[in-house]
Amino acid sequence: MDNFTHSLVGWALGQTGLKRKTRKGLAALVLGANAPDIDVFFGWVPWAPLAIHRGVTHSLVVGVWVMPVLTAGFLWLLDRWQVGRGGAFKSGLEVRFGWLLALAFLGCLTHPLLDWQTSYAVQLLSPFSNTWFHNDSLFIIDVWIWSALSSGIWLSRRREKSVQANWRRPPMIALAAVLAYICGNGVLSQWVVDRSQVMEPHALHDVMVTSPPPVLFWKRDVIWRRDGVIYRGRYDPFQHFGMLDNWGEGRPDGMTDPLARKVLMETPELASFRRWSILPMAWVKREKCTMTVQYQDARFGERPGAGRLGTSATVPTSATGC
Structure with a gap:
């Protein structure tokens, strides 16, 4: 999912009253809900689970248990620095590291669970497995979720500012509606899969x-x-x-061509595509001295070399005179 959606989820959770548990409670939820996407800055590292987006930082191991500690630790240190500079806090709340950690954990947990809903997929078991999981219940940007959560947050904030006792209720309703929406879409997607399986051949x-x-x-x-x-x-x-x-x-996906498989496995520039593609397609263009292999994941284009996120590699041949 997009980061706006992740942020709305964290904010809505805060508006249910969780933000009152500790100073910087809302920050822990919102930052935690976005923290796993820190992997977008590490595509250059040699360790594959970290170099791939939606890899280890999105897993149920590192993403859920390590990222909350880093998030809560950052907010704790920031708070200590602010206190040391004599900062004043409008909330009037004390900072409680236990609650910071719990809220960061909750925020981080929502991230891989939401990303799992999209066809872009997520490696929930990284680094122990590079299997991609996708529930196919949501498009990566869902305006209905935006609308529901934004409305719940806006109404909650309005009631909170006017000191109404029921300011926590709108985001609770919005979050419940979003959860029901996701579950319903997940059931529909699985039903489509089940129905498709009986359509021989x-x-x-x-x-x-x-x-x-x-x-x-x-x-x-x-x-x-x-x-x-x-x-x-x-x-x-x-x-x-x-x-x-x-x-x-x-x-035909073209991956039965030995050259297409060989180039994909042995070309360093294709490492990222090799790691994230779950429906790879290939087309080989052979010339006298070079061969160009175009790749695409079928989720993002109907043929190699077309659509989003496609890539290619050119390799030399061993023909005489080249």
């Missing part, structure tokens, strides 16, 4: 992604691979409740 799959498009959360863009062929379809319950629309013969 195409939809028995090795890997399948059922991603909601922007705004139209009830629809699904369905992509799957079977025996080296990429198939695509769409699902709209208002068109055909029990089946996919617009699915055809498919396109």
Whole structure:
């Protein structure tokens, strides 16, 4: 999910009353909800689990147990520095490290769980496993979640400023509605997968992604691979409740070509693509002295060299005269 969504979740949790547990409580929730994305600054490091976005910092090991300690420790040190400079705090609250840690833990926990909902996937078991997990219940930017959480926070803040006793209720309702929305979308995505599996001969799959498009959360863009062929379809319950629309013969993924596999595995510049792609496609262009291999993940483009996040590599041949 985008960082605005992560921040809204942390803020909404704070407005349920959790921000009153300690000074900097709201900061612990919001920073914790964004902390796992610190990996975007470490793409250069040699350790693969940290170099890949949504890797180890998003896992249920480091992301949930290490990142909260770092977040709470940073806020504690910041508070000590402010106190040492004679800073005044409008909240009137004492700083409690135990609560800072607990709130940072809660914020950090929401991050991988939200990212898991998207087709971009997340390595929940890193560094012990590089398996990608995706629940396919949300598009990466969801305006309905934005609307629900923003409304709950705005109403809560308005009531809080006017000293109304029920200021905690709107964000609780908003968070409950978002949770129900995510669960409902997850059930729908799994239902689409289950229905697709009975559609012989195409939809028995090795890997399948059922991603909601922007705004139209009830629809699904369905992509799957079977025996080296990429198939695509769409699902709209208002068109055909029990089946996919617009699915055809498919396109070979090109990964059966030994050169495509060899270049992908041995070219350092392709390391990032190799780590995050779960539906790789390839196309090899052979010339006398060079061969160019174009790659794409089927989630982000219909053919190699087209769409978002594609990449390529050119390697020399051993032809005479080259």
